[in-house]
Amino acid sequence: MKVFVVLALALAAVSAETVQQVHPKDLPRDTKINGRIVNGYPATEGKAPYTVGLGFSGNGGWWCGGSIIANTWVLTAAHCTNAASQVTVYYGATWRTNAQFTHTIGSGDFIQNHNWPNENGNDIALIRTPHVDFWHLVNKVELPSFNDRYNMYDNWWAVACGWGLTTAGSQPDWMECVDLQIISNSECSNTYGYQPDGILCVSTSGGKSTCSGDSGGPLVLHDGGRLVGVTSWVAGNGCTAGLPSGFTRVTNQLDWIRDNSGVAYY
Structure with a gap:
């Protein structure tokens, strides 16, 4: 044994x-x-109104997801914001780029957890956004x-x-x-x-x-x-x-x- x-x-x-x-x-x-x-x-329209698409600019650009947690805040991963110059936030989209509206935000409004990437489990970042009103297609989680x-x-x-x-x-x-x-x-x-x-x-x-x-x-x-x-x-x-x-x-x-x-x- x-x-x-x-x-x-x-x-x-x-x-x-x-x-x-x-x-x-x-x-x-x-x-x-x-x-x-x-x-x-496939998601039905409005299934996840808290989900946003994030189109980052910098070094060729890349795509990530995020979550609306308040009228002026989106939560995402720190590795998504890393080395980005700005991001376009796609709100209320079921088709990826066919959003109800968008906001483009500079890197000065990104806040990465200061323990990332040195400590595993801290891959998280906040994005400060302009105020958004909530309705059935755009809402917080x-x-x-x-x-x-x-x-x-x-x-x-x-x-x-x-x-x-x-x-x-x-x-x-x-x-x-x-x-x-x-x-x-x-x-x-x-x-x-x-x-x-x-x-x-x-x-x-x-x-x-x-x-x-x-x-x-x-x-x-x-x-x-x-x-x-x-x-x-x-x-x-x-x-x-x-x-x-x-x-x-x-x-x-x-x-x-x-x-x-x-x-x-x-």
Whole structure:
């Protein structure tokens, strides 16, 4: 029995060493998966009114997702804002670039978590925006309350919605959503090595996952509709590999979000 235990631990160690994590926006644009949420379903109009598209300028430009958390704030991933000179925010779009309206915002209104990228689990950023009014196609998503800050949400179901670029990046894509089950960090660590509490992982069984173009987008609980994750990374060997995907855990960022934006729920 001891021999089998040692062998199992050795295999786990090898797995943790060989599986890499990559930001979805940095994956190659694959013609087969069209760079979007894979194996999901088309969103109905108004399904995720808190989701915004983010078209960043700088070094060729790139596409990310984000979440409206208040009339003047959008939450996204720090790796999305990094090295960007400005961003165009697409509000209320079901087709990626066919928005209800847009705002273009300079990098002076980006706030990255100061612990990123030196500490895993801090891939998060705020974008200060002009005031937007809320209606059924453009609305905020609520954060978890401070009472839930220690809830790990293991085995809870959540939904991720967003867009990804096609190979040429020139044609608009319809918003896609995918339902994902949150897994424990210990289970996630079996694949990638130790994952701190600041990381939230989901199962991607059946190839259901976030992918290129979905960086920074929301993960929202089915039960209660609270934002619990910001899309951060996927397995380096592909979105459809069936390996866990990682999000920045929003409950670990509640103090940072409150201190920088004033948005909090008690």
